[in-house]
Amino acid sequence: MAPRDPLLSSLRGRPHSCRRVPVTELCLMRWPEPRPCVVLLSDTGTITDMLLPVCVAVVCVLNLQSGGDAVTDSNPHLPSCCELLELVLRKGLQQPVLSLVHRDYWHCFQQLPHHDTCGRLSALSLAIEQTRACRKLLSAQGRGRYFLRLALSRRTLPQFFTHLLHTPRVLEWYVPVLSILRNEEFVEPFMSLLLVLSNMEFTLNMENCRFLDESWLIPVCEVYEAVPCRQVGMVLRYLSGRVFILDFIPGSQAHADKFISPGDIIDEINGTSLRNSKNGQAGVVLSRLRGRPLSIHVLRWRAPHQTSANLEDGEPTPAARSCFPQTAEPRTKAAIVLPVS
Numbered sequence: 225m226a227p228r229d230p231l232l233s234s235l236r237g238r239p240h241s242c243r244r245v246p247v248t249e250l251c252l253m254r255w256p257e258p259r260p261c262v263v264l265l266s267d268t269g270t271i272t273d274m275l276l277p278v279c280v281a282v283v284c285v286l287n288l289q290s291g292g293d294a295v296t297d298s299n300p301h302l303p304s305c306c307e308l309l310e311l312v313l314r315k316g317l318q319q320p321v322l323s324l325v326h327r328d329y330w331h332c333f334q335q336l337p338h339h340d341t342c343g344r345l346s347a348l349s350l351a352i353e354q355t356r357a358c359r360k361l362l363s364a365q366g367r368g369r370y371f372l373r374l375a376l377s378r379r380t381l382p383q384f385f386t387h388l389l390h391t392p393r394v395l396e397w398y399v400p401v402l403s404i405l406r407n408e409e410f411v412e413p414f415m416s417l418l419l420v421l422s423n424m425e426f427t428l429n430m431e432n433c434r435f436l437d438e439s440w441l442i443p444v445c446e447v448y449e450a451v452p453c454r455q456v457g458m459v460l461r462y463l464s465g466r467v468f469i470l471d472f473i474p475g476s477q478a479h480a481d482k483f484i485s486p487g488d489i490i491d492e493i494n495g496t497s498l499r500n501s502k503n504g505q506a507g508v509v510l511s512r513l514r515g516r517p518l519s520i521h522v523l524r525w526r527a528p529h530q531t532s533a534n535l536e537d538g539e540p541t542p543a544a545r546s547c548f549p550q551t552a553e554p555r556t557k558a559a560i561v562l563p564v565s
Contacts (some may be wrong), residue, residue, distance in 0.1 A: 239551030316403025
């Protein structure tokens with residue numbers, strides 16, 4: 225006797241009708257509140273390992289559509305949707321045998337202009353060149369995530385995946401028995417989901433991308449304009465190549481303005497990036513700008529959905545939390561004092 229599937233067993237006896245629904249129809253349905261539970265089953269009656277990401281992707285798309293308006297970086301469902309796209313692109317991707325470079329899905333898209341002979345690669349080539357030219361990204365993971373966000377913003381995601389599926393020289397990097405992209409049964413509903421996403425409006429801030437090397441969570445980015453003053457008065461801590469604001473000198477310009485908060489990250493000053501900064505590098509940059517107005521790009525310590533910038537009123541992001549250990553003293557501090565020229 226075949227083992228009983230626990231999911232099917234739990235559904236037996238419940239008053240509901242079941243029918244096979246295409247993914248596009250499922251996502252375009254107007255669900256009443258509360259929404260019904262949607263369960264996608266394979267022909268054998270079980271949720272397989274390759275079908276599970278597609279099932280979760282359907283739920284993510286439904287959640288994105290629930291807002292009704294354009295999808296922005298503050299949408300809490302956007303990171304989950306992007307993680308699912310990344311999971312599909314990485315599933316079954318083989319690593320090269322004689323290479324020290326870790327292969328990621330960015331390398332697949334990067335090779336498409338060299339191997340795809342369809343002659344309709346203008347949008348793809350433009351997105352690849354724009355991703356390459358972005359100096360804020362340091363890793364293949366960050367560039368791949370930037371590329372996906374760019375495709376969502378321009379509604380070209382299905383087109384890019386179609387190029388990938390039509391390029392055997394690149395598609396052979398995926399294991400057929402593991403990859404969704406090489407399985408005809410699952411790639412069709414996945415491409416239907418991409419078409420649904422391409423009909424949605426994504427308004428994403430492509431300039432705020434420095435954390436894509438590490439996370440899909442996009443911090444709030446704001447600009448602090450400071451006039452030439454005697455003392456800016458920010459106490460800094462250098463941690464993992466980033467410049468954290470630890471405290472303020474009482475009576476200083478930054479303390480009086482109350483624009484920035486402890487835990488915020490200085491991303492750039494007057495166009496000069498402080499990513500991968502060494503100890504004291506922020507002071508060196510500011511010394512060159514002595515007597516000039518300052519435009520400081522600040523990444524907020526708080527999550528995008530929070531409105532308060534006080535440490536007592538919200539939950540800090542993981543990066544900000546790591547800057548304020550409860551038992552350890554800061555290893556490196558630097559107070560910024562700017563004399564008037």
